Amino acid sequence: MSTPTTALPTTSSHGPRRRLQALSAAAVVGLALTLCTTTAPAHAAELVPQTDAEAEQFLDDRAAKDPSTLDRESVPEGISVEQAKKAVAKTDELTPADVEYAAAQEELPASGVPGNFYQTPDALPSEDGAVVKQAESEFYLDPVKLIKHDAKSTVFMYKTTDEKGQARAATATLLTPNGASGHAEDAVVISPGTQGIADKCAPSRQMGMGTEYEGISVASALAAKHPVVVVDYMGLGTEGAHHYVNRVEEGRSVLDAARAVQQLDGSEIDADTQLQLRGYSQGGHATTAALELQKEWAPELNVVSTSAGAVPTDLYKTVSGLSSVYTAFALYGVVGFAEQADIDLSEFLNEKGQKVVAETADKCTAQALLSTAFTDGKSLTKNGESFPEVIDEHFTDIVDRQRLGKAEVPDIPLLVNHSRLDDVISFDQGKELASTWCRAGHKVAFEDNLGPTHLGRV
Structure with a gap:
């Protein structure tokens, strides 16, 4: 493992600064006197959140940064400082720290996972949830790689099946808290929020680079001494397309990861371990999809509770x-819809639209949001159509297949949370999902809040 100093890139004079700016304010204070040393500070581990309150404070520190601090060296290439400041000022979805993380991400070293790990072998096992391979990995909370979590981190590949019935390889990460031994009574399975659709955006890759925004939630779960499984989804990291918010493929990715983790060398999770499924936004969609598919796909799994936040139950309503x-979110969807419908993007996108889609498809969430912020979807289509009109014309069937809240789910405690101020996924979608489950006789807790926009998670 490289030390922080030697890991810094040498190809850019401002690389170290970019990566330093991506630390939280608290971390910067803690590291200020040690930046010129050749080893990580002894107290770096103390910066890892140990409770939910500390995790929230970590996020608050990041969100509190002033947009005026952004400059050319802390903004991704190809995006102007003015554009970045405007995006941050107009929405709580992006903070200055998010912009700095996106800039730091451009110059990051390898994730620590072997370079050929994500290559799918010529033949896959016949059984869904079978382990294909595993490797040690790392989990950092910052892109300078100074705040390393002491949990044991293992990335693994497993076999699953896509919506068309084709065998696929997918990946996930198992994190085992320090000091745990023997059988795990409980484990948390996290379906992450929107990462992007490029392989480099897979959580298992980003956790090793310190750029995974779900990292704080993972650290909080580990603080409760639960093993944590973080799912990558089909096509993120591994070969083949990632079909953004595809109900079947997301749900199967979650369920088969929960099966596979029981077979890993060194895993403390087994068939008796009580599984808690968690997810927010795209992760809420994947978690809910897994619930709806469990009886048919993986009835043997011991799922005992679920938390689903800001669930986009109706993609047409969400895009509309x-x-x-948030044009980037619509573009991620359009790419996946066209792939599934076998429709060439040139049928409905103009030259500019095709260029923007190609660029956005190679960016992870924060950078994609920045680069497309305030882009009118009508300016990207051939006939000036809006994205909802494009869906009406080309993708109605595909979007309808992703609807949630219609299928049977296990009789377990269910938590739905949603911000009344959510400006990405309308509050009524979360409320209706909770009502649907309640009417079906389930034990449902619905927690609304006034969190800022789509970041209003609890």
Whole structure:
């Protein structure tokens, strides 16, 4: 493992600064006197959140940064400082720290996972959830790689099946808290929020680079001494397309990861371990999909509770309500819809639209949001159509297949949470999902809040 100093890139004079700016304010203070040393500070581990309150404070420190601190060296290439400041000022979805993380991400070293790990072998096992391979990995909370979590981290590949019935390889990460031994009574399975659709955006890759925004949630779960499984989803990291918010493929990715983790060398999770499924946004969609598919796909799994936040139960309604700040989310969806419908993008996108889609498809969430913020979808289509109109014309069937809240789910405690101020996924979608489950006789807790926009998670 390289030390922080030697890991810094040498190809750019401002690389170290970019990566330093991506630390939280608290971390910067803690590391200020040690930046010129050749070893990580002894107290770096103390910066890892140990409770939910500390995790929230970590996020608050990041969110509190002033947009005026952004400059050329802390903004990704190809995006102007003015554009970045405007995006941050107009939405709580992006903070200055998010912008700095996106800039730091451009110059990061390898994730620590072997370079050929994500290559799918010529033949896959016949059984869904079978382990294909595993490797040691790392989990950092910052892109300078100074705040390393002491949990044992293992990335693994497993076999699953896509919506068309084709065998696929997918990946996930098992994190085992320090000091745990023997059988795990409980484990948390996290379906991450929107990462992007490029392989480099897979959580298992980003956790090793310190750029995974779900890292704080993972650290919080580990603080409760639960093993944690973080799912990558089909096509993120591994070969083949990642079909953004595809109900079947997301749900199967979650369920088969929960099966596979029981077979890993060194895993403390077995068939008796009580599984808690958690997810927010795209992760809430994947978690809910897994619930709806469990009886048919993986009835043997011991799922005992679920938390699903800001669930996009109706993708047509979600896309119709998106402001131009979140054009990237619509573009991720359009790429996946066209792939599934076998429709060439040139049939409905103009030259500019095809160029923007190609660029966005190679960016992870924060950078994609920045680069497309305030882009009117109508300016990207051949006939000036809006994205909802494009869906009406080409993708109605595909979008309808992703609807949630209609299928049977296990009789377990269910938590749905949603911010009344969510400006990406309308509040009524979360409320209706909770009502649907309640009417079906389930034990449902619905928690609303006034968190800022789509970041209003609890």
